[in-house]
Amino acid sequence: MSTTATAATYDFLAIEKKWQEYWAKHETFRALNPGEAGFDPDKPKLYVLDMFPYPSGAGLHVGHPEGYTATDIVSRYARMNGYNVLHPMGYDSFGLPAQQYAVEHGIHPRITTERNIANIERQIKMLGFSYDWSRRVATTDPDYYRWTQWIFLQMYDAWYDAEMVWTDPTGRKIQGRARRVADLVQEMEQGRRVVDAAFNAVPAPKGGITPTSGLRAWGDLDEIERRRVIDNHRLAAMAEVPVNWCPALGTVLANEEVTNEGRSERGNHPVYRRPMRQWMLRITRYGDRLLDDLVMVDWPESIKLMQRNWIGRSEGAEVDFLLTGEAGRAVTDDYETFEALKAVRATQGYPVTPADYVLRIYTTRPDTLYGATYMVLAPEHPLVEKISTPEHRAEVAAYVQQARNRSELERIADTKQKTGVFTGAYAINPVNGREIPIWVADYVLMSYGTGAIMAVPAHDERDFAFAKAFGLPIEAVVQPTAQAVKEEYPEDSTPPDQMVQQVLAGERCFAGLGVAVNSGEFTGQPTSEFKKNVTASLEAAGLGRFAVNFKLRDWLFSRQWYWGEPFPIIHCEKCGTVPLPEDQLPLLLPHMEDFKPKASDDPEAPPQPPLARITEWVNTTCPSCGGAAQREVNAMPQWAGSCWYYLRYLDPKNDKAFVDPAVERYWMGASRLPAWAKTEAQQAGGVDLYIGGAEHAVLHLLYARFWHKVLFDLGYISTHEPFAKLFNQGMIRGFAYRDSRGIYVGYDQIDFREDGAYHKETGEKLTESIEKMSKSLKNVVNPDDVVSQYGADTLRLYEMYMGPLEASKPWNTRDVMGVHRFLHRAWRLIVDPETGELSSAVTDGEPDAESLRVLHNTIEAVSRDTERFGFNTAIAAMIMFVNEMTPRDVRPRAVLEPFVQMLAPYAPHIAEELWQRIKGGSWHGSLSYEPWPVYDESLAKEDEVEVAVQINGKVRTRVRVPSDVDAKGLEAAALADEKVKGFIGDMQVRKVIAVPGRLVNIVLGK
């Protein structure tokens, strides 16, 4: 350790402070926008982005600098290679953690947020990253959230035209586009769209509206109905939907914020499903494009897959089952039997839209329709109450109530043990006219498909379990091959033929593909063919249609907390929801002394947003009619600000627009990148490199893509996708130690000996494990400590040297010394430790061939490795350079200077200092823009190389040959070798493989 540092040795703390002040003072890393004085349009651009931090009270942990260092290396490398580099930083400062921290400590979140930002910014600056600080944003700044609110209003004023086929500026054909609400109104006014029974604006039927179609023209709607149609189509709209209600947090949460166990991601509180009227963003409209456009981006396959799974597109059919008897009569006066409905529909040119007299289900397996033996409604399904017969009503109501009171946790806990009750109602299977019972069970989810299913116990595991539990019939309609059923039950030792018999007998469930049996006219058809045919036949009869479903659900966009963006919306009794006029933005978050949300243990407690308590703020006038009105009192969720921050960095001070279009086109446009960064993705444009943790795989990254596409469709930005290239850094974990009772022990309590870790006080040997860093495991490493002990350059270098960027790896403080020593050695190459002056070994003379060879090998390795993000091996190459140069007493300047440049992206402070010293009095400034050293292959080559010689694949000797020898010459040299001759003896040389520069393999035989 350098606590004994004299003025002459590498005084990293002073050097780092000096250069950080220099960079700040000279705005060394300021990136100029097109149009600014000094902007060079001939340089290619590179937009290098970090996932901006959440400014928590704990400050940075060592995981943050890992990604930040990687992007900093790329940024600095790119500047030295002649790029205009945009490398900004900011803070994601709204959200629940700040709210909770503030509640716990009794301090206003505005204050804690400012304090936390100040601390985290100090830490980031202490690490010497080359951010353009003039572009700093915080999502809590009114100048920032003004535009978050503005974008929300654009979504409010937009709808998704799923039918529209259009061509983007690159000539790509796209189906579906967000358009202005005014266009929708116009289409309806002109009669191109009509309104169906569910208030959807659908393309007008060719033959016009028939009386039985349930369709209406725009002119036939009253004011309230018209508003309902429009609201039904807005990309941002309020809707009564089942939401995740967390009474303990006093707010609702998005699906993405609820854990597998049905608890809140934050705080681990129970979450309940409740229907509530909330703001929703219709991300599901973009399901297909969010899925399809993943091919445009250069992202880790694992992340793309997670997004694909999250979107969860499936194809199948919607099928309408007619309700019969009492149930049917309860909901319809006009149609009582299946045959009657079928007859009516047969006369129609246009399929009838959903209405109460049918039970509409979604299935991916329409080929199993003949095996449907009962139906199931989700407890929240609107038909449950209507169709339950008097004798079952009490039981159904009790079950529904019980399901409501079970948290998600409880529902998930017993997926094996199915529950449910019979409603007393029956439905008619459209393919065979059979009446089957309708049940209610919570294994069917209201939020997926139509909230109702046909149950085919013979071919669905869940239905099978339910049928077994309640004694419902199981009828096989798919005959599997012996092999298919064996694959489904690999552990089972039953002979495959017998398994097939068990499936056909309804004793065993089979969910795979096969050939139809007992399926009327379809019997004998393979599954895939059957699906197509039966869907077509249902469609022809108006009883079903091809359908696509997504697991992705609309984004619940309101929260009942204080610390978020207020909605720029006013509720007027006369005009409905009214957007705040643009010139009134930002709508400032009003100050509150008591900002606590109303928390509760009661799942039935209603949400009470804190803002609702400021009556003088809530009560306002309607911008539309001028009458009395109320402000929206919910706040936006954590993710709102992070959906578009990468766009604000481009033009952070603009008060006319969230970004100037010309500026956006430059920084987000397709790059003129060198080979190393060129991918198909970057041709499509976007942020050139985005580095962050994989924990955002579906949340932030999906939401941001969604907003981006909306802004693209509305013409505000120029690219389909926000992030052309994404890279996930691996998690840095820490060694954790616990005693025999399982209690974790902090590092300061541990005596590290050769054979393990011992407790300093008890002497007990401790168990070591590698865990995610966390306070409770007492294995957190604080960057402040590392920097004060070893310096920022050492921390940066160590984090990059630990291993591949994408790998998860454990922090080992002992290893930090290794790179720290390297920096000391690099320092002494140039500075005499005795005098503090330039070392006398540094000469102006012509470099010798060997020094040049070492240098150019290093240039080659560092350049190549940096470009492929192999930062660990790039550092290894620089260490080798220093190890080679250290013993020399003549070290030519011409060799040292390029080395210092190569060190600069990795350890910028020491590099600046060494550069200044080696350049001497003539140098003033930063080396940040000095051209990167050029690799000269002719200087890197040696005249002679050693090549391994294998006999039958085993290395037996080496031969020295000229480095440019060809395969023939290499073969001759190997065969001429005495030792090789000895090995050959009287054996026969069957084959010789000679790979110049690599090896020779001599294959011998008898």
Next chain:
RNA sequence: GCCGAAGUGGCGGAAUGGCAGACGCGCGGGUUUCAAAAACCCGUGGGCUUAACGCCCGUGAGGGUUCAAGUCCCUCCUUCGGCACCA
């Protein structure tokens, strides 16, 4: 349960199908020193050996392709990550 990624010395890790273990840590030996630290130099996968020359075994396990496999293919095991009643 489903999907994905990964298994290499005492440790972190390196290796376009071409000399496995670069580089660092740790460890052993040496130089320097009154001594220690620091620094510098040498050694360091395991085993055998006449200890020089040299040989054998080694990248989670087993099989395969190839002149040549850590790398490609098949089967299995383990660990980590994601999803999880999505009809």
